[in-house]
Amino acid sequence: RDSKYGRDNADYHEMEDMRAYLGSSKADQLNVIRFDYGDKEQMFDEVTYQKGGRILHMLRKTVGDDAFFKSLTLYLSRNSYKNAEIHDLRLAFEEVTGQDLNWFFNEWFLSSGHPVLDIKTGYDQSSAKVSVTIKQTQNRNKLSVYQIPMAIDIYAGGNVKREGIVLNKLEQTFEFPVPTEPQLVNVDAEKYILAEKNENKTLKQYIFQYENAPLFMDRFEAITALKSLRKEESARTEIIKAFKDKNWYIRQIALEFVSQLNDKERESVYTQIKEMALNDPRSYVRAEAIKALKKSYAQLDNKDVFAKASNDKAPSVIKALK
Known part of the structure; x- marks a missing residue:
């Protein structure tokens, strides 16, 4: 694929x-x-x-x-x-x-279940080292300790350095020399591991991840986390940026957040949402934009947008208009 x-x-x-x-x-x-x-x-x-x-x-x-x-x-x-x-x-x-x-x-293949990983990263300025501590917390009565090769991308000083590790104990700490404090330590950088992950990333790190890490899953994980940090203005600002994401699904889940914006933020994206309702290349995004208009802008006159959208043949859009 x-x-x-x-x-x-x-x-x-x-x-x-x-x-x-x-x-x-x-x-x-x-x-x-x-x-x-x-x-x-x-x-x-x-x-x-x-x-x-x-x-x-x-x-x-x-x-x-x-x-x-x-x-x-x-x-x-x-x-x-x-x-x-x-x-x-x-x-x-x-x-x-x-x-x-x-x-x-x-x-x-021959065992049930999957790993559950608690991931904590830190930086020690005195030793100039990044530490990554990973703890496997799955039910030990049923599931084994997994052996998991993975990549860690360290973003620091305008550069990205990839480190390879093998996780094979219940709890392990890995250290890497890094001359300056990194903006992001991206564990499972290829985002391929079938696992539940709990991470201690900050708001600032999730924003950096959305804007700089290369993969769909990097952006999806970041936007999902930022939605849970919605009380912070910078988190909401980043979610608004995701209205223009190159991936349709991330645009869609960003639009689901419109009702959580404050009045000023909703006003600032109103024209953009109307445009998305009519012209986004993916029907699911157009449908989500219509839902946002109906839910968050019900007091405004959107009849013209809805009339134009009624010519849309996509079932998801037709359903959203009802």
């Missing part, structure tokens, strides 16, 4: 898969790979599909694109017109990469 539609689009769908899985009542109960079932339909659920897809995405990030696709080609050619099991997939990846991947397949 990313090669055809772009990284933002692919990451949006990965996020939707993760939310579907995390919202499932089966999330902590079932393995992706199950060797017995009462009915074959039991296999068609959020654990098999959404979690399974996310695991393959993590495997791709773990071994790299070249090895990932070579391994899949080997697996498919070797097992064509045959019954295959998960270990056949693992053996194909191990042959191509030369790595023992039992740890990955055991913790992700």
Whole structure:
């Protein structure tokens, strides 16, 4: 999907898969790979599909694109017109990469649940070091300690430096020399880990992340956090900036926030929202803009906008107008 539609689009769908899985009542109960079932339909659920897809995405990030696709080609050619099991997939990846991947397949395909990570970052000026402390807080009665390779991007002095770590204990602290206090320490910089994450980022850091980190998930995480910090004027200002985000979904969730703006802020974006209601390239955004006009600008005359929008054929817009 990313090669055809772009990284933002692919990451949006990965996020939707993760939310579907995390919202499932089966999330902590079932393995992706199950060797017995009462009915074959039991296999068609959020654990098999959404979690399974996310695991393959993590495997791709773990071994790299070249090895990932070579391994899949080997697996498919070797097992064509045959019954295959998960270990056949693992053996194909191990042959191509030369790595023992039992740890990955055991913790992700053959175990239930997912990691829950508490992430704290800090900077010590006396030693000129960044510290990153990550604690795995998932239910230890059911779930293992995960081994998770990940990247950390450190933004400091106008530069970005990527550090690689492997998380493999319940609690670990990693330190990196950085000459000046960073504006942002972006843990899981590729945003590919299937996990619940709790972070101690500040308002200023989330604003910096939205404006400078490169990925859809960077911006989505930042805007989501800023919505919870809505009492701060700078948070609301940043959410207003997201009305112009290049990704339609972030524009949509930013528009959902219009009712939380103060009177002066709502007045400042009124013309922009009318424009979005009629001309945004995505119908879901146009629909959300119409909802905002109906909810937050009901006292104003929007009949002309609604009349023009009535020519819109998109079902989401038609529904919003009702």
